[in-house]
Amino acid sequence: AQSVAQPEDQVNVAEGNPLTVKCTYSVSGNPYLFWYVQYPNRGLQFLLKYITGDNLVKGSYGFEAEFNKSQTSFHLKKPSALVSDSALYFCAVRDMSYTDKLIFGTGTRLQVFP
Amino acid sequence: GAVVSQHPSWVICKSGTSVKIECRSLDFQATTMFWYRQFPKQSLMLMATSNEGSKATYEQGVEKDKFLINHASLTLSTLTVTSAHPEDSSFYICSARGFSGYEQYFGPGTRLTVT
Numbered sequence: 251a252q253s254v255a256q257p258e259d260q261v262n263v264a265e266g267n268p269l270t271v272k273c274t275y276s277v278s279g280n281p282y283l284f285w286y287v288q289y290p291n292r293g294l295q296f297l298l299k300y301i302t303g304d305n306l307v308k309g310s311y312g313f314e315a316e317f318n319k320s321q322t323s324f325h326l327k328k329p330s331a332l333v334s335d336s337a338l339y340f341c342a343v344r345d346m347s348y349t350d351k352l353i354f355g356t357g358t359r360l361q362v363f364p
Numbered sequence: 365g366a367v368v369s370q371h372p373s374w375v376i377c378k379s380g381t382s383v384k385i386e387c388r389s390l391d392f393q394a395t396t397m398f399w400y401r402q403f404p405k406q407s408l409m410l411m412a413t414s415n416e417g418s419k420a421t422y423e424q425g426v427e428k429d430k431f432l433i434n435h436a437s438l439t440l441s442t443l444t445v446t447s448a449h450p451e452d453s454s455f456y457i458c459s460a461r462g463f464s465g466y467e468q469y470f471g472p473g474t475r476l477t478v479t
Contacts (some may be wrong), residue, residue: 282466293368293457293470294408301466340407344466351398352468356407 252277254324254341256355263331264363271326271358273341282344283324284352285315287337294340300324311335331362367391368460370471377448377478385443385474387458393438394460398468399431402455414441448478 253276263269275281282301286294298309305317315326326339338359342352367390377383387397396415400408412428414420414435422428430452432444441460445452455475459468 284467286470291455291473291475293370293472294459296366296467296469299467350396350461350466351410351413354407 252281252343252345252353254283254343254353254355256339256341256358258358259356260359260361262361262363265333266330269328269331269335269360269362271339271341271360273324273326273355274322275324275341275343276322277343277346279346281324283315283317284342284344285309285313285324285326286340286342286354288340288357289337297326297339331360333362333364336360336362366462366469368394368458368469368471370458370474372474373472374475375477377476379449379478380447382444382446383448383476385445385456385458385476387441387443387460387471389439389460389462389469392460392462392469394441395438395463396461397435397441398459398461399433399441399443400457400459402457402473408457411443445476448476450478452476453478 255274284299285297288294298307300307300317308314338357340357341355345351369388371386399411411426412420412422414433420433435441457473459470461468
């Protein structure tokens with residue numbers, strides 16, 4: 251069965267510092283991986299995806315993610331954090347069943363301090 | 365592009381009544397729509413997947429007779445919570461996926477409170 255794990259419930263970082271939000275996956279076959287962000291009382295916003303190709307994927311709002319097959323990881327990164335980046339971040343993997351659904355991790359709350 | 369709306373954004377209803385939530389893809393045709401439920405400080409729980417013109421596929425443990433899903437067109441899906449009870453109070457989020465691509469685009473969510 252496909253699954254993703256987000257080992258950190260919360261990540262704290264100072265504004266201007268680089269940030270990393272971790273995600274590891276378990277799939278059979280090639281993974282289709284996604285990152286979404288959720289602001290309070292809102293739906294999820296798509297940040298980026300990895301389907302195939304370059305291991306470094308660039309997305310919205312200056313975020314990028316690095317796909318590492320040997321470590322089965324897909325960590326979200328940003329070189330310089332902003333206070334406005336504070337939100338809940340979800341990693342997801344596509345389920346290759348006929349429903350083609352996304353399987354989400356438990357989420358990581360990012361807190362950027364001024 | 366890829367905007368999904370939900371209506372209403374919040375609703376309060378009395379126990380025993382039914383509530384309908386609409387999910388619309390505004391600028392693309394959605395072959396598949398998904399309905400999620402999210403409890404406070406928790407991840408999203410997929411309730412069901414619906415394809416236009418066919419019956420929804422419900423996840424294990426989700427009561428199909430209680431959570432009625434209709435996907436009548438390529439831009440509209442509805443979730444009806446029938447005979448609502450306080451334990452149905454939650455944040456309901458829909459998402460839609462178009463003909464191409466694998467990402468889902470999410471609506472802003474509907475907060476349901478059953479009193």
